[in-house]
Amino acid sequence: MMKKILAIVLAALMLAGAACAEETQPLSGGWTPAEDYAVTEEIKLLLNKAMDGMSGVGYTPVAYLGSQVVAGTNHAILCQAAVVYPGAKPYWVIVYLYEDLSGNVSILNIADLDVGALCTYGAAEQ
Numbered sequence: 001m002m003k004k005i006l007a008i009v010l011a012a013l014m015l016a017g018a019a020c021a022e023e024t025q026p027l028s029g030g031w032t033p034a035e036d037y038a039v040t041e042e043i044k045l046l047l048n049k050a051m052d053g054m055s056g057v058g059y060t061p062v063a064y065l066g067s068q069v070v071a072g073t074n075h076a077i078l079c080q081a082a083v084v085y086p087g088a089k090p091y092w093v094i095v096y097l098y099e100d101l102s103g104n105v106s107i108l109n110i111a112d113l114d115v116g117a118l119c120t121y122g123a124a125e126q
Contacts, residue, residue, distance in 0.1 A: 030068065031066050031067070031068045031074075031076070032066050032067055032068065032069075033065070033066045034063075034064045034065055034066045034067070036064075037063040037064055037065070038063075038064065039061040039062065039063065039064055039077070040064070043061060043064050043075070043077060044061060046075060046097055046099060046105050047059065047061055047077060047079075047095065047097065049105040050095075050097050050105040050106060050107050051107075055084070056083065056084060057081050057082065057083050057084065058081065058082050058084055059079040059080075059081050059093070059095060060079055060080045060081075060082075061077050061078070061079050061095075062078045062079060062080055063077070063078040064076075064077055064078075065077065065078055065094065070098075071100070071101065072098060072099050072100040072101050073098075073099045074096060074097065074098055074099075074108060075096070075097040075098075075099065076094055076095070076096055076097075077094070077095045077097065078092065078093075078094055078113070079092070079093050079094070079095050080092060080093075081093045081110075091112065091113075092112070092113040092115060093110050093111060093112055093113055094110075094111045094113055095107065095109075095110050096108040096109040096110070096111070
């Protein structure tokens with residue numbers, strides 16, 4: 001079931017992600033889906049480096065979705081996010097990172113993932 005959800009998220013990433021990144025910089029290549037969705041230590045380090053100094057929301061990486069070669073590399077990571085206060089409800093986001101050729105990492109976009117918008121089965125009946 002998790003693989004099916006990740007496949008749906010990846011399809012949404014390929015369609016919406018490129019459009020989001022195009023607004024911030026020109027793209028020279030298409031997105032490449034991850035061969036393995038596992039979050040490696042390298043991916044955790046990239047995310048932590050990009051989030052350094054940010055507070056208020058915690059991001060827990062769940063799956064590495066893919067990459068895009070530009071003048072450096074764009075990365076897409078599925079994360080569970082939660083505002084940092086007791087009882088906060090988690091929600092899903094896709095964090096888009098840019099890693100330049102010198103190893104610097106910045107946030108391109110943090111897109112809320114509306115899981116309900118991805119499911120259209122039975123919508124006509126409601």
